[in-house]
Each structure stands twice: as structure tokens, then as C-alpha cells.
Amino acid sequence: xxxxxxxxxxxxxxxxxxxxxxxxxxxxxxxxxxxxxxxxxxxxxxxxxxxxxxxxxxxxxxxxxxxxxxxxxxxxxxxxxxxxxxxxxxxxxxxxxxxxxxxxxxxxxxxxxxxxxxxxxxxxxxxxxxxxxxxxxxxxxxxxxxxxxxxxxxxxxxxxxxxxxxxxxxxxxxxxxxxxxxxxxxxxxxxxxxxxxxxxxxxxxxxxx
Amino acid sequence: xxxxxxxxxxxxxxxxxxxxxxxxxxxxxxxxxxxxxxxxxxxxxxxxxxxxxxxxxxxxxxxxxxxxxxxxxxxxxxxxxxxxxxxxxxxxxxxxxxxxxxxxxxxxxxxxxxxxxxxxxxxxxxxxxxxxxxxxxxxxxxxxxxxxxxxxxxxxxxxxxxxxxxxxxxxxxxxxxxxxxxxxxxxxxxxxxxxxxxxxxxxxxxxxxxxxxxxxxxxxxxxxxxxxxxxxxxxxxxxxxxxxxxxxxxxxxxxxxxxxxxxxxxxxxxxxxxxxxxxx
Numbered sequence: 001x002x003x004x005x006x007x008x009x010x011x012x013x014x015x016x017x018x019x020x021x022x023x024x025x026x027x028x029x030x031x032x033x034x035x036x037x038x039x040x041x042x043x044x045x046x047x048x049x050x051x052x053x054x055x056x057x058x059x060x061x062x063x064x065x066x067x068x069x070x071x072x073x074x075x076x077x078x079x080x081x082x083x084x085x086x087x088x089x090x091x092x093x094x095x096x097x098x099x100x101x102x103x104x105x106x107x108x109x110x111x112x113x114x115x116x117x118x119x120x121x122x123x124x125x126x127x128x129x130x131x132x133x134x135x136x137x138x139x140x141x142x143x144x145x146x147x148x149x150x151x152x153x154x155x156x157x158x159x160x161x162x163x164x165x166x167x168x169x170x171x172x173x174x175x176x177x178x179x180x181x182x183x184x185x186x187x188x189x190x191x192x193x194x195x196x197x198x199x200x201x202x203x204x205x206x207x208x209x
Numbered sequence: 210x211x212x213x214x215x216x217x218x219x220x221x222x223x224x225x226x227x228x229x230x231x232x233x234x235x236x237x238x239x240x241x242x243x244x245x246x247x248x249x250x251x252x253x254x255x256x257x258x259x260x261x262x263x264x265x266x267x268x269x270x271x272x273x274x275x276x277x278x279x280x281x282x283x284x285x286x287x288x289x290x291x292x293x294x295x296x297x298x299x300x301x302x303x304x305x306x307x308x309x310x311x312x313x314x315x316x317x318x319x320x321x322x323x324x325x326x327x328x329x330x331x332x333x334x335x336x337x338x339x340x341x342x343x344x345x346x347x348x349x350x351x352x353x354x355x356x357x358x359x360x361x362x363x364x365x366x367x368x369x370x371x372x373x374x375x376x377x378x379x380x381x382x383x384x385x386x387x388x389x390x391x392x393x394x395x396x397x398x399x400x401x402x403x404x405x406x407x408x409x410x411x412x413x414x415x416x417x418x419x420x421x422x423x424x425x426x427x428x429x430x431x432x433x434x435x436x437x438x439x440x441x442x443x444x445x446x447x448x449x450x451x452x453x454x455x456x457x458x459x460x461x462x463x464x465x466x467x468x469x470x471x472x473x474x475x476x477x478x479x480x481x482x483x484x485x486x487x488x489x
Contacts, residue, residue, distance in 0.1 A: 029348075036345045037352070043338035093312055093359060102309045107274040110306070114275035118466060122228050123221045126473040130481050140478075144471055150412065150435050152242035153464035162247065169419055178420045 007198045014196030054079065142168055211487075216480040224473065231469050235461035242464055244457050249422065250439035252429030253407040256380045257287065258447075262295035265372050267381035269394060270314075273306035276386035276411050282437035282456035283384050283409040284314050286444050292322035292329065293449035297368055299378065301333040301354070303342070303389040308335045312358060321452075327366040334358030339389040343397040347375045375402045380428070384409040391418065395426050409436060434459055 017035070020028045058072035082101060089095045131137035148154035149165020194200035246254075260266055268287055272280045291298050298319075300311050315332045324330055333354040336342050345353035350373060351363045363369045372378060375398055383391035383406060391408035398404040405428050408418055412433025421427040431440055437456035444450050 032344075033348050033352075036341045036348070039341035040336075040338045040345065040353075043341060047337070093309075098309055098312075106306065107277075107309070110274035111277060118232070119225045119228055122466075122470050122473060123224045125470050126219070126224060126477045129474045129477065131478055140474070144474075147467045147471060150433070151464040151467050152244055152460050153468060155245060156242060162245075166247070169416060170423065173416050174419050174423060177416060181420055 003201070003204055006204060007201070011196055011198060014192075051079070142172075211484070213480040213483045213487075216476065217484060228466065228469055231465040232462045235465060236458070239458060240461040240464075242461055244435070244438040244442050244460055246439040246443050247435075249430040249432065250436050250443065253382060253409075253431055254290070254429075254440060254443045256405060256407055256428045257290050257296070257382075258294070260291070260294070260296045260379050263297070265297045265299050265368070265378050266291045267299045267301070267375075267378045269381065269383040269385075269390075270300060270302040270307040270311040271304050271383060271390045272310070272386035272411075273304055274310065277310060278459065279411050279434045279437060279456075280384050280386060280409060281310060281314070282434070282454075283382075283431050283440060284311070285318060286437065286440045286450075286456075287382055287384075287409075288314060288318045288330075289321070289450045289452075290440075290444045292319060292324050293444075297328075297372075298330045299333065299368070299372060300331070301342075301346075302335045303339050303393065304386070305335050308358065315358075327361065328368055331363075331366050331368050332358045339393050340397055343393060344401070347398060347402045349374055375404050378404065380405045380407065382407040382409060382431075384431075385414075386411050387414060391427070392421075395421060399426055407431075434463055 013035075016031070020032050020035075055076070058076050061069050061072045062076075082097070085095075085101060086097050089097065091097050129140065129143075131140050145161070146165045146168055148157065149161045149163075149168075154161040154165070191200060195203060257266060266287070268284060270284060288298055290296075300315060302308055302311055311332055315326070315330060319326065319330050333350070334357060336353060342353055350369070354363060356362050357366065375381075381394065381398065381404060383394045385391045385408060391406065391410065394404075394406050399406045406426070407429045408421075408427055409431035410418055410433070412435070415430065415432035415436075418427060418430050418432070422430055431437060434456050438454065438460050441454040441456050445454065
């Protein structure tokens with residue numbers, strides 16, 4: 001029962017939503033409206049799972065004194081402090097959550113993390129970006145063309161460079177990208193069908209019954 | 210150890226210092242390299258320009274403070290363009306970390322054009338459940354957002370009397386730093402409700418958007434800081450704004466940063482091949 005009921009709901013809803021997409025009848029539209037409300041309610045429960053999983057993972061790290069366990073304390077303290085401030089003073093503009101935590105902590109920390117990336121990228125490119133093979137050399141040339149074509153100095157060097165960079169992005173890059181996207185889409189359709197028909201059952205969590 | 214071998218083992222701190230100096234220098238003393246506008250940014254500009262005065266432009270703020278330098282100038286330039294043409298602006302977001310950033314724009318930009326909150330601009334805020342939010346907005350925006358970001362009931366805002374669902378909005382721009390982002394708007398708003406969608410993305414994710422441009426699903430694209438700078442130039446060239454252009458100013462720094470990386474890669478390769486030949 002624990003497995004067959006979710007499988008039956010999945011099969012029923014999967015087929016109904018497929019039919020609904022192609023039928024613009026008022027009953028179908030009302031069903032669709034109701035379903036989107038249910039999705040919003042169900043997705044809110046993901047927060048409970050997420051917070052629970054985060055707490056379990058970090059308390060386990062602390063208990064076993066794994067390398068970097070001190071950072072788990074920071075994570076858990078940040079989680080509790082954010083939740084308490086949010087619950088006590090709300091999340092409206094002007095609240096301590098917005099003014100102290102968001103504007104004065106999250107924004108500068110988040111921006112600093114991203115800014116540091118430029119330095120690591122420069123260092124990593126210097127050490128690792130080598131034209132060891134023909135393919136790597138081709139990648140290197142394409143990267144140079146796109147990098148120069150995307151900044152004003154490239155246009156100053158040669159006025160056609162932005163067009164060449166655009167061509168690299170919209171022809172060879174797009175051909176490869178489209179092939180990958182088609183593959184991903186076909187894979188997603190196949191997996192969805194397997195889930196709806198009950199062939200793929202990994203999402204049930206592997207429980208018995 | 211030869212000079213080339215020493216070059217291969219250069220301390221990363223030296224690379225960091227060179228990079229920092231060359232990025233900072235143009236910010237203090239602009240080089241004035243100038244930015245020309247490309248066809249992708251022009252397509253977004255033309256789509257916003259074609260919205261009749263009184264109608265609404267939807268902007269989805271799907272980014273966080275990390276991508277703010279690249280994407281926030283796009284948001285500001287789009288709002289200036291819309292307000293200068295008396296187009297109303299409706300904002301929402303799929304990233305919770307973007308909620309405060311959109312609030313900053315809503316607080317700062319409308320007063321420049323004498324626009325009032327509730328009549329010319331409304332900010333819906335953030336809500337959990339990406340696909341359900343977009344699909345729900347397609348049916349009735351008030352069902353998904355009964356109140357706006359500031360807690361005002363949507364029924365009390367005059368602008369929302371004319372905008373009840375996505376089909377009432379002629380064009381939208383999703384400013385995205387990743388997932389969820391423009392692809393979700395394409396998947397649900399564009400394919401299901403036929404909404405015209407433009408995108409503003411970070412430079413690293415621009416390649417992901419190109420297939421949707423050629424297929425016509427995306428109307429136009431603002432790619433990275435260059436895209437933001439191109440839009441700023443277009444807005445200023447048409448006389449819609451004459452204020453400081455942060456993305457244009459930052460392009461000088463980005464030019465030098467790209468050159469530093471390229472020079473480092475060339476030096477690294479020269480040293481690598483020279484020492485390899487020597488080892489043989």
C-alpha cells in the first residue's frame with residue numbers, strides 16, 4: 001500500500017495533466033487552476049525537508065568531528081539566528097532581516113565571493129590552460145576570440161572581431177549546444193514516462209511495502 | 210632553475226596583484242573605450258520600445274548579489290527605458306536573494322521620472338514554487354500574489370486592475386543568473402501563454418541562451434556586463450536618460466581583465482612548451 005498508492009497517484013495525475021494540456025475546456029482549466037494551487041502547497045513542504053536535512057548533516061559532522069567541523073557551527077548558528085530574526089520581526093522591508101542580514105551581511109559576502117572568482121580564474125588559466133592537443137589549441141583560440149570580441153578593446157583592435165565572436169557563439173557553439181539540449185530533452189521525456197508508468201521508482205525512497 | 214621554469218612556478222599572489230591593479234585602474238581613471246550596441250541587445254530594446262504607452266513591461270529579477278554588478282545595471286536601464294516611454298513596470302522574482310535588490314530599484318528609479326508606486330510600478334516580490342508561480346500568473350496574478358512585496362493587497366493598486374494575467378503583458382525580460390531563470394519563463398510563460406520573452410544573463414551563461422535565440426523563443430538577449438552596457442548606450446542615445454552608466458564604465462575594467470588572462474595564458478603556454486622541449 002505504501003508503494004502502490006503513490007504510484008497510482010503519480011500515474012493518474014501524470015495522465016490527467018497530459019490530457020489537460022491539450023484540452024481547453026472550462027473543466028480542464030478549473031482542474032489545472034486547482035492543481036497549480038496544490039503544487040504551491042506541496043512545494044512549501046520542501047522547505048521542511050531541506051531544513052531537516054541541513055540540520056542532520058551538520059550535527060553529524062559535528063558529532064564525528066569531521067575536517068572543517070567548525071564551519072558547521074557557523075552554518076547552524078546562521079540558520080537559527082536568521083529564522084529567529086525572521087519569525088520575530090518579520091521579513092518586510094526595513095526589518096532587521098532585510099537591513100542587517102540581507103543588506104549588510106549577505107550582499108557584501110555574496111559579492112565578495114563572486115569577485116574573488118576573477119582572481120582564481122586568472123591563476124587557474126595561467127597554470128592549466130595549455131594547448132597540449134589540437135582540440136585544446138582550438139578551444140584556446142575560440143576562447144581568445146570570444147573573450148576579445150566581448151569587450152570594447154577587441155573592437156578597437158579589429159572592428160570585425162565582435163562579429164567573429166558572435167559567429168563562434170551562434171554557429172559552432174549552438175550546434176553543440178542544441179545537440180546536448182535535444183539529448184537532455186529526450187532523456188527528460190523518457191524519464192518522465194518511466195516515472196508516470198511506475199517503471200522508475202527511485203523517487204519513492206526505496207522503502208518496503 | 211631557468212627563467213622559463215621560474216615563470217611556470219610564479220606565485221599566485223603576483224597574479225592576484227597584477228589583476229587587482231589592472232581592474233582598479235580604469236575604475237579610478239576611465240579609459241573611455243566606448244561600447245557599440247549589438248543586434249541581440251537591440252532586439253530587447255526594440256521590443257520594449259514597441260510596448261504602447263500605458264501598457265506593462267514585466268521584469269523578473271532572478272539573480273543574487275553575486276551577479277549584481279553584471280545584472281543590476283540591466284534592471285535599472287530597462288526601468289528607465291520603460292518609464293521614459295510611460296510604460297508601466299511590473300516586477301517579480303524567482304530568487305529569494307533577489308528580493309531586496311529589486312526593492313532597491315523600485316525605491317530609487319521611479320522617482321527619477323515622477324512615477325508613483327501602485328500606478329506606474331508594482332513589485333510582487335518572491336514566492337516559492339517556480340513552475341507553479343509562473344503557471345499561476347498565467348491564469349490570475351492575484352491568485353499567486355494576493356499582496357505585493359510591501360503587503361498592499363493587489364486590488365488596492367490601480368495598475369493591477371488592467372493587468373490580471375500574463376496575456377495582458379505584451380513583453381517581459383527575465384534577468385537571470387542561473388536556474389530558475391529565463392528558461393523557466395520560456396518553458397511555462399512563452400510556450401503555454403505565448404508570452405514574448407527577452408533575457409538578461411551573466412556572461413558565463415550567455416552560451417546557454419543562444420539556441421533559444423535562433424529558434425525565436427527568446428526575442429533578444431543582454432549578455433553579461435557588455436549586454437548591460439549596450440542597453441545603457443541605446444537608452445542614452447535615444448534621450449531616455451542622461452545619468453551615469455555603471456556598466457559602460459565597468460567595461461574598461463573588464464577589457465583589461467580579459468587581456469590579463471589572455472597574456473597569462475600565452476606566457477604560461479610559451480613557458481610550458483619551451484621547458485618541455487628542453488626536458489626532451
